[in-house]
Amino acid sequence: MPPERPKAPKSRTGTGPRRPGDRRGAGIAGGRGRPPHRGADNETVWLFGIHAVRDALVNPLRTRRRLILTPNARERLGDAVDGSGMTPEIADPRRFHAPLDPQSVHQGAALEAEPLDWGKLGDLCRPTPRDPSPLVVLLDRVTDPHNVGAILRSAEVFGARAVIAPRHHSAPETGALAKSASGALERQPYLRVRNLGDAMEELRALGYVLIGLDGAGDASIDDAVPGTSGKPLGLALGAEGPGLRPRTRELCDQLARIRAARDFASLNVSNAAAVALHIASMRK
Numbered sequence: 001m002p003p004e005r006p007k008a009p010k011s012r013t014g015t016g017p018r019r020p021g022d023r024r025g026a027g028i029a030g031g032r033g034r035p036p037h038r039g040a041d042n043e044t045v046w047l048f049g050i051h052a053v054r055d056a057l058v059n060p061l062r063t064r065r066r067l068i069l070t071p072n073a074r075e076r077l078g079d080a081v082d083g084s085g086m087t088p089e090i091a092d093p094r095r096f097h098a099p100l101d102p103q104s105v106h107q108g109a110a111l112e113a114e115p116l117d118w119g120k121l122g123d124l125c126r127p128t129p130r131d132p133s134p135l136v137v138l139l140d141r142v143t144d145p146h147n148v149g150a151i152l153r154s155a156e157v158f159g160a161r162a163v164i165a166p167r168h169h170s171a172p173e174t175g176a177l178a179k180s181a182s183g184a185l186e187r188q189p190y191l192r193v194r195n196l197g198d199a200m201e202e203l204r205a206l207g208y209v210l211i212g213l214d215g216a217g218d219a220s221i222d223d224a225v226p227g228t229s230g231k232p233l234g235l236a237l238g239a240e241g242p243g244l245r246p247r248t249r250e251l252c253d254q255l256a257r258i259r260a261a262r263d264f265a266s267l268n269v270s271n272a273a274a275v276a277l278h279i280a281s282m283r284k
Contacts, residue, residue, distance in 0.1 A: 045115055046098060048106035048175045050076055055183035056111050057084040062186070063114040068098045070108030077109060104175060115173045118189040121199055124162050126206055127232050134161040135280050136203070138210075138236040140196060140248045142269055145171040148190075149180025150270035151237075156188040158277040163188065166196040200234070200251040208232040212244050212252035213272055222279050224256040229283050235276050240269050 044065055047056050050073065056062050057080040067081070067088040074081065074088060081088055091097055091108075098110035118124055125136055137155050142148055148163075148171040155163050170192060171177055178185045193199040200210055209228045213221065213235065225233070236252055238244035249255065258267060258275055267275065 043115070044112050045173055045178075046100055046110055046112050046175050047178045048098070048100055048104050048110045049179045050107045050109050051183055052175065052178040052181075052185075053077065053109040053111045054080045055186040056113055056178070057081060057086070059186040061116055064111060065114070066112040068096070068110045070096065073108035100175065105179070110175075116185070116190070118162065118191050121162075121164065121191060121193060121202055122206070124189055124191060125164075125203060125208075125232075131161070132232075133228075133230055133283070134232050135159060135277070136161050136208070136232075136234045137163045137273060137277070138196065138200065138234050138248075139163065139165040139170060140236060140238040140244050141166065141169045141242070142237065142239050143169060143171050145174055145177035146180045147171070147268065147270045149177045149182070149185070151273045152177075152181040152184040152188045152190060154270070154274040154277050156184040158274075158281040160277060161189070162191050164191045164193060164196070164199055167192045167194055197247045197251055200236070200248070203232070203234050204251070206232060208234045209254075210234045210236060210252045212236040212249055212255045213238075213258065213276055214244060214249070214255040215257050215266070217255035217257040219254065219256050220259040221256040221276050222259065224254050225276075225279050225283060228280075233280055233283070235273070235280060237269055237273055237276070 047053055054077055056064065057077065064084065064086060067086045068091050069077065069088045070091055070093040074090060093108055096106065096108065098106065100106055100110060125134060127134055137151060137160055139148065139151065142165065152163055173185065173190065204210065209231050211224055211233065236244060236248055238248065258272055
C-alpha cells in the first residue's frame, strides 16, 4: 500500500500583499483540515528553470506571487501558466530582470512564491491504518542544496513520508534546491524543524525505529532494516565529513553502515540516502 499523501487544497495566486486573515493554501497528510499557516522561512523564494517553475505552477499547495518569463519560456509553459491563473511579466531574454544569482540557469523562467508549509511533524508522520509503517529521512546539518534536492528526489521515488531537517544549519528552500530536486520539492514534504533531536524523540514516541547511517556502524544497513518490518522507520544521515552529531547518534536505536566492496570506499550523502531508501522500501 503506498504511503498517504497530503490532499491538495486550493491555492491562492497573485502579486499583491495578503490581507489580514488570509490563509495559505497548504495542507498536511491525510487532509485533516487544520488551518494552514505561513512557511517557517517567513520569506518568499524565487524558483527558476522550466521544470521547477512548471511544477510549482501546477502545485495547489503553492502560494504564488510573481511570474517572469521570456517569450520562449511562456510558450513552453503554456498550459501550466494558463491553469495557474497568473499573468506573467514578459521579459527580454537579454535583460532578464528577476532577482536571481547571475549564475542561475533560469531558462527564461522565474517564479516568486512562498515557502511550502507541510504542517506539524506529528500530523505528517503519524502512522495510519492505511500506512502503519511509514518511512522518513532525517538530515543532520546537510547544508548543500544539491544534495538535499537529490535526496528529495530519492525520497519521492521510494515512498518516504517526509524528509526532516533542522531549521538552522540545513539547506533552506531555494531555487537551487528546487532545480536539483527536479520537481520533487513540490510533492515530497521537506519539513524543517526547530530541533532535530526533539523531532527524533517525537518520532520515537510515535513508534519509529531510528537507524543512523555511520561508516563505523556495527551492522550493515541491509541487515539492520529487515528487523524493522511492520514498524515506522527513520533513516538519519549526517553531513559529509562531520557525520551524525553526538546527540543524533545517541537517539538512534542502531547505527548501520552501507556495505562496500573496498576498504576505503565512501558515498556522497545523497547517494547513501538513495541506497538506504531503496533497501528500506523493500521491507515486508
